[in-house]
Amino acid sequence: MTRTMTAAIIGLSLLSAPALASGLADPVVAPEVVAAEATASSGSLDSAIPALFAILVLLHLAGAL
DSSP: OHHHHHHHHHHHHHHSOOOOOTTOOOOOOOOOOOOOOOOOOOHHHHHHHHHHHHHHHHHHHHTOO
16 A cells, blocks of 8 residues: 555656746835935045146156156
8 A cells, every 4th residue: 555655646746747936926016215315525535636636747847757
């Protein structure tokens, strides 16, 4: 009896189609909108870049670079 049941289970497992989840779809979720806060730019950095450029130009004209 156990051999018959074992053979039947093995036979059915080999012949049955695998379970597929192709009918399931991902749920539609609206994206969460996050408002970005506006920040003021750093005033020291805005003036540092042209100042560095002016220093490099002066050093180049003086022949140091």
